[in-house]
Amino acid sequence: MNANIEVKNRLLEFGVKPSLQRMAIMAYLMDNLIHPNAETIFNHLYPLIPTLSKTTVYNTLKLLEEHGAILAINIDEKNVRYDADISEHAHFKCKRCGVVYDLPVKGIENLQIESPENLQITESRIYYKGYCEKCKKKMN
Amino acid sequence: MNANIEVKNRLLEFGVKPSLQRMAIMAYLMDNLIHPNAETIFNHLYPLIPTLSKTTVYNTLKLLEEHGAILAINIDEKNVRYDADISEHAHFKCKRCGVVYDLPVKGIENLQIESPENLQITESRIYYKGYCEKCKKKMN
DNA sequence: AATTAAAATTGTAATTATTACAAATTTATA
DNA sequence: TATAAATTTGTAATAATTACAATTTTAATT
Numbered sequence: 001m002n003a004n005i006e007v008k009n010r011l012l013e014f015g016v017k018p019s020l021q022r023m024a025i026m027a028y029l030m031d032n033l034i035h036p037n038a039e040t041i042f043n044h045l046y047p048l049i050p051t052l053s054k055t056t057v058y059n060t061l062k063l064l065e066e067h068g069a070i071l072a073i074n075i076d077e078k079n080v081r082y083d084a085d086i087s088e089h090a091h092f093k094c095k096r097c098g099v100v101y102d103l104p105v106k107g108i109e110n111l112q113i114e115s116p117e118n119l120q121i122t123e124s125r126i127y128y129k130g131y132c133e134k135c136k137k138k139m140n
Numbered sequence: 141m142n143a144n145i146e147v148k149n150r151l152l153e154f155g156v157k158p159s160l161q162r163m164a165i166m167a168y169l170m171d172n173l174i175h176p177n178a179e180t181i182f183n184h185l186y187p188l189i190p191t192l193s194k195t196t197v198y199n200t201l202k203l204l205e206e207h208g209a210i211l212a213i214n215i216d217e218k219n220v221r222y223d224a225d226i227s228e229h230a231h232f233k234c235k236r237c238g239v240v241y242d243l244p245v246k247g248i249e250n251l252q253i254e255s256p257e258n259l260q261i262t263e264s265r266i267y268y269k270g271y272c273e274k275c276k277k278k279m280n
Numbered sequence: 281a282a283t284t285a286a287a288a289t290t291g292t293a294a295t296t297a298t299t300a301c302a303a304a305t306t307t308a309t310a
Numbered sequence: 311t312a313t314a315a316a317t318t319t320g321t322a323a324t325a326a327t328t329a330c331a332a333t334t335t336t337a338a339t340t
Contacts, residue, residue, distance in 0.1 A: 017287085017288090019287095019289085019336090021288085022288095038327085039326085051289080051290075052289090052290090053290040053291065054290095054291090055289075055290065055292095055328085055329095056288080056290070058326090058328075059328095062328095072217075074214055074215070074267075075214070077214055077298090079325090079326060079327090080217060090253075092259060103253060103255055104255065105252065105253050105254065106251070106254055107247060107250045107251045107252055110247045111247045111248065111251075112246040113230075113244070113245050114245065114246055115232070115243055115244065117241075117272060117273045118273045119243075119268075119270055119271070119272060119273065120270045120271040120276050121268050121269070121270040122235070122270040123268070123269045124266070125266070125268075126251070126265070126266050127214075127264065127265045127266075127267070128253065128261050128265075129261070129262055129263045130261040130262040131259070132259060133258050136258070159306090159307090159316095159317065159318085161318070162317095178298085179297085191305095191318080192319090193319040194298095195298095195300095195318075195319065195321095196318055196319070198297090198298065198299075199299095199317090200318095217327090218296085218297075219298090220297085
């Protein structure tokens with residue numbers, strides 16, 4: 001489990017003032033790299049912080065994302081997933097069981113944008129979808 | 141404007157039985173590579189097909205996507221965009237004005253998945269977000 | 281320490297994209 | 311032409327997210 005100080009440092013590093021709720025959400029994401037959505041985060045933290053509101057979870061996730069402290073992963077049409085691993089990496093989603101993995105992909109660092117326009121890129125995402133090994137078998 | 145026969149062929153090629161509504165939606169997407177959402181498509185076609193239902197637009201877009209005749213672009217958290225260009229290409233979304241472009245990116249074909257698991261990949265997407273030239277200026 | 285102001289959290293209601301579903305219509309088949 | 315199958319339609323339901331006002335907590339000032 002991530003030490004409290006590391007969680008706090010992540011917030012401070014990205015200019016987010018630490019509070020009980022923000023620390024709890026950040027800690028959960030750092031300890032659980034399973035790309036949870038807001039609901040999952042709330043369900044896990046609610047027993048620990050009985051006053052916690054779902055709105056706070058949504059607000060905080062948005063705040064953390066805007067400050068660059070976490071990534072919003074839009075691989076699922078249904079809801080936004082979040083990731084404390086902010087390094088450039090690809091994601092995979094199984095269309096049958098819905099699980100979202102990190103996917104090691106070679107060559108990402110060589111991608112080169114060739115836009116005629118002078119764009120200011122702030123984020124990039126690489127998403128793959130398909131079927132995981134388990135589901136492939138089940139489908140036969 | 142795409143000839144009727146080309147639209148029909150696209151549907152047949154992907155095993156979708158052509159109907160008036162399906163042809164109209166497919167034609168609109170082939171003629172308007174602006175990554176429209178269901179609402180935009182409906183608003184454009186409704187005057188031409190006064191009996192058209194929004195549900196049909198949603199149903200048809202899902203059908204076309206499942207058959208591989210179009211791409212669903214999940215770059216926008218709000219709603220799904222659709223693209224008749226089914227070749228592998230990257231997309232850019234401006235976080236200020238919301239426009240979604242195609243983005244020429246070099247090196248996509250060299251990306252190599254290195255999963256320990258035997259995944260069956262059915263689709264891949266590359267998304268960039270940031271600010272377009274116009275919006276960059278406006279923000280100064 | 282008490283007072284005031286600012287920031288954060290909370291709860292409820294609203295919004296909105298999408299889907300479920302059953303009825304109606306159209307198309308294909310016998 | 312009658313019947314079955316497929317498609318379309320309209321309405322209602324679902325569910326993720328946001329708006330917003332009230333409350334609570336934290337920080338700043340006296």
